[in-house]
Amino acid sequence: SQQGEEDPQALSIQEGENATMNCSYKTSINNLQWYRQNSGRGLVHLILIRSNEREKHSGRLRVTLDTSKKSSSLLITASRAADTASYFCATNTNAGKSTFGDGTTLTVKP
Amino acid sequence: SQTIHQWPATLVQPVGSPLSLECTVEGTSNPNLYWYRQAAGRGLQLLFYSVGIGQISSEVPQNLSASRPQDRQFILSSKKLLLSDSGFYLCAWNGGFAYNEQFFGPGTRLTVL
Numbered sequence: 053s054q055q056g057e058e059d060p061q062a063l064s065i066q067e068g069e070n071a072t073m074n075c076s077y078k079t080s081i082n083n084l085q086w087y088r089q090n091s092g093r094g095l096v097h098l099i100l101i102r103s104n105e106r107e108k109h110s111g112r113l114r115v116t117l118d119t120s121k122k123s124s125s126l127l128i129t130a131s132r133a134a135d136t137a138s139y140f141c142a143t144n145t146n147a148g149k150s151t152f153g154d155g156t157t158l159t160v161k162p
Numbered sequence: 163s164q165t166i167h168q169w170p171a172t173l174v175q176p177v178g179s180p181l182s183l184e185c186t187v188e189g190t191s192n193p194n195l196y197w198y199r200q201a202a203g204r205g206l207q208l209l210f211y212s213v214g215i216g217q218i219s220s221e222v223p224q225n226l227s228a229s230r231p232q233d234r235q236f237i238l239s240s241k242k243l244l245l246s247d248s249g250f251y252l253c254a255w256n257g258g259f260a261y262n263e264q265f266f267g268p269g270t271r272l273t274v275l
Contacts, residue, residue, distance in 0.1 A: 094266030
C-alpha cells in the first residue's frame with residue numbers, strides 16, 4: 053500500500069506564483085524526500101528532510117515536515133514554466149526502502 | 163561521476179512473448195539496485211531490489227523476475243508477458259539503504275498488445 057499520498061493530484065498556476073504540494077503518510081519515518089519527474093522521464097531527487105528536521109530550503113524550494121501530523125509540504129516559489137512536472141514524495145523507514153506516493157502534477161502557465 | 167543506463171527506451175510486445183529489460187550503472191561499485199513500475203498517472207511500485215550480485219528480493223508476486231549477473235547490471239525478465247505488464251519501468255540505484263537518495267534511469271515504456 054502507498055505510504056505517501058500527495059495532495060492535490062493536479063495543480064495549475066501562472067508563472068511567478070507559488071506552488072504548494074502536500075504529502076501525508078501513515079507510519080513513522082526516518083526521512084522524507086521529494087522527487088520531480090518530467091513527462092516520460094526518470095525521477096530526479098530534489099530534497100531530503102530528516103525526521104528531526106522541521107524545515108529545509110534549497111534554492112526556490114522549501115520543504116516542511118510535521119511528524120505529529122505525519123505530513124510534509126513542498127513549496128516552489130516564483131514558479132517558472134520549466135517547473136511543470138510531476139512531484140512525488142517518498143518516505144523511508146528503518147527498513148531502508150523508499151515508498152512513493154502517487155504524485156502531484158504541476159502545470160505552470162507562461 | 164555516476165550514470166545509469168536503461169534500454170530499450172520503448173518496447174511494444176505481444177501477449178505471451180518474453181521480456182528482457184537491462185539496466186547498468188557506471189562510476190560506482192556494489193550499489194543497491196531497484197526496479198520500479200509506474201502505471202499512468204500513478205506513483206512508483208517497487209518490484210525488486212538487490213543489495214549484491216545474485217541477491218534479489220521481490221516485493222510483490224507477479225509475472226516478472228529479476229537477476230543481477232554482475233555488480234552493476236540488473237535485468238528484469240518475463241517468460242510470458244501479460245497485458246497487465248504494460249507500464250513505465252524505472253531502474254534506480256543508491257549506495258545502500260543508509261543512502262536514501264535514489265538515482266533513476268530514463269525508463270522503459272513497455273506496451274503489451
